[in-house]
Amino acid sequence: MSDRVPEERERIVVIDDDYVMRLSCRQILTKSGFEVETYEDGAQGLAGVAETKPAIVVVDLKMPGISGLEVISRVRQIDPAIVLIVITGYATVSTAVEAMKSGAYDFLPKPFKPDELRLIVDRALERRRLQRRSRELEMEREFMKRRFVSFVSHQLKTPLSAIHQYLEVLSRLGEDPAVAEQRDEWLRRCLVRTQGMRELIDDWLTLARAEGPGLVAEREPLDTGPILEALVESNAEWAEAGGIDLSVELPAGAEGLAVAGDRNCLTVLFDNLINNAIAYTGAGGEVRVRGRLDPGEVVVEVEDSGVGIPAESVERLFEEFYRVNGASSPGRNGAQDAGPGRSRGTGLGLPICKRIVSELGGRIEVESEEGEGSTFRVRLPAYRERVEPGADAEH
Ligand code: ADP
Numbered sequence: 001m002s003d004r005v006p007e008e009r010e011r012i013v014v015i016d017d018d019y020v021m022r023l024s025c026r027q028i029l030t031k032s033g034f035e036v037e038t039y040e041d042g043a044q045g046l047a048g049v050a051e052t053k054p055a056i057v058v059v060d061l062k063m064p065g066i067s068g069l070e071v072i073s074r075v076r077q078i079d080p081a082i083v084l085i086v087i088t089g090y091a092t093v094s095t096a097v098e099a100m101k102s103g104a105y106d107f108l109p110k111p112f113k114p115d116e117l118r119l120i121v122d123r124a125l126e127r128r129r130l131q132r133r134s135r136e137l138e139m140e141r142e143f144m145k146r147r148f149v150s151f152v153s154h155q156l157k158t159p160l161s162a163i164h165q166y167l168e169v170l171s172r173l174g175e176d177p178a179v180a181e182q183r184d185e186w187l188r189r190c191l192v193r194t195q196g197m198r199e200l201i202d203d204w205l206t207l208a209r210a211e212g213p214g215l216v217a218e219r220e221p222l223d224t225g226p227i228l229e230a231l232v233e234s235n236a237e238w239a240e241a242g243g244i245d246l247s248v249e250l251p252a253g254a255e256g257l258a259v260a261g262d263r264n265c266l267t268v269l270f271d272n273l274i275n276n277a278i279a280y281t282g283a284g285g286e287v288r289v290r291g292r293l294d295p296g297e298v299v300v301e302v303e304d305s306g307v308g309i310p311a312e313s314v315e316r317l318f319e320e321f322y323r324v325n326g327a328s329s330p331g332r333n334g335a336q337d338a339g340p341g342r343s344r345g346t347g348l349g350l351p352i353c354k355r356i357v358s359e360l361g362g363r364i365e366v367e368s369e370e371g372e373g374s375t376f377r378v379r380l381p382a383y384r385e386r387v388e389p390g391a392d393a394e395h
Contacts, residue, residue, distance in 0.1 A: 010125060011052055014038045015045030015071060016060040016087065021110075025058060028114045029121065042066025046074050054082060056124050058117075059104075061088045061095055069099055076103045081131065083124040087112075144320070151321050155200055155346070159193040166190050196346075203348035206268075207320065207355070215352075216262045216359040221383045224257040224266065224298055225250045228289050231271050235278060243283030246274075249290045257291045257298045258383035261360055269356045272349040273302040273376045279345065280374070281306030297362075298382050303375040309368040317366060318354040321347040353378075 012034045014025040022038040029036045037052055039045035042065050049057055057075050061068035072084050086107040088096045096107040105124050108116060166186045173179050209215060232248040239246035250257070259266070270289075277287040285305045292299050309317065313324045323345070357364045362380035 009033060009035045010056070011035045011037065011054040012056045012058065012121065013045060013049050013052060013054040014058045015040075015042060015048075015063070015068075016058075017041060017063045018060065021060065021087070024114075025117065028117050032118055032121070034121070042068070042071045045071060046078070049075055049082070050078050053079060055128055056083050056085060056121060058085045058087060058108075058121075061086055061099060069095070069102060072099055072102050072104050081128065083128050085120055085124055148320065152200065152204055155321075156197055159197050163190050163193050200346045200348070203346045203352060206352055207348060210352075210355045210359075214359050215356050216265050218262040219260040220262070221258050222261050222263060222266060224259055224270075224291055224300060224380075227263065227266050228270060228291055228300065231267065231274055232289055235271075235274050239278050239287065242278060242281075243285075244278055244281050245286045246278065247286075247288055249288065251292055257293060257300075259298050259360065259380045260383045261380070265356045265360070269353050269378065270300060270302070272353050273378070276345075276349060277302050277304035277306065277374070277376070280304065285373075293382060294379070296382055297379045300378045300380075301375055303373065305373040308370040308372050308374055309366070310370050311368075314366050314368060318350050318364075320351045322350075323347045 012029055014022055014029075014036060016022050016025070016038070017040055019040075022040065026036045026038055037048050037054070039048050041063055045057075045059065046066070057071075059068050059071050059075075066074075068086060068088075072086070075082055075084060080103075084099075084104040086096050086099045086104045087110060088099075088107055089110050093107075093109065096104075096109075099107065105127060106120055108120055166189060170183060170186055173183055206215065228248050228250065232246055236246060274287065274289060281287060281304045286303075287305075288301070288303045290299075290301045290303070309324055313322075316322045317324075354364055357378055357380070360380050362378060365377040365379070366374065367377070368374035
């Protein structure tokens, strides 16, 4: 590790009144691939830190002029992300502890070997990277949260305005039988819109639950086969109305496709995939649901001959609210074709699927060709009877 060159040349500032110490720190750290600036007192050092914005500051505690402790607190004011390492003589170990309390990361007693300096600098850099990553994640989370709230509000406002307009006109129509057909149509559209809002709120709440206790409530042995069969049956009418051939293929043997899961979650997972396959497949198309057992895994594939997904969109499918080509999602069978009680989709279905699969210890894969169709493949750990402890003690 000692002579490795960092990917990007990180800058280190060394502040020490001892010339030999400055020289040796420079040699050791330059050799390790760092860019090193040295300063002989606190005042110059602080000016250098402000100017060069280093990743790490190595500072001697005992210097004439501005003390090491003062340098530490001023460096932290300049940039709290700079990691501080204190060099100290044996006599001042207690001051070093004080230095750490005021924000230094670690200390190195004099005299030290080159490897000891390299090691401590490597650790400080690792800490800086971790801190930066966790700040980035926090910012990302904040951004997502804000985007999420404004997106959900927008998604709810649009259908609400539409419903409001329909109701306003309906309230003025009166009982005239000549407009009865029109009235029915508008009422039907209102119902579709309210259904969409309900689905959005349900999905939103589901995802909020995933942030907390998680979605999978139970881990009981369950055969996936009958769940898939029931889902194909419940979606059959909708598929048929859209001219889509929907079928399920399961292994002939009676061994089953058992996983340790939660019936509700497995149903939501596979229903979402089957729903999407039907929704994004035109009349005359096919949707095949297949279950099989791979070594140690239950594999479920939902394959359609529908619109497919552009390559650049595949990796974004599991992002919340992502829809290919935006909200309109061309190729989706609109609410009109989607059968009673079905709306236009929320863009939250696949993120929910991904959470469920990952909570169950599996993974989800997508293969798709634009214009040809898509296959969503779920791999879940197969359920194994628990082996009694000591059962294989003979080995
Ligand atoms: P939605 O509610 O919009 O269907 P999902 O999260 O379930 O949201 O899916 C996200 C997007 O992925 C969809 O809007 C659609 O663009 C695309 N998609 C999902 N499944 C398929 C599929 N089987 N065929 C083509 N596109 C699909």
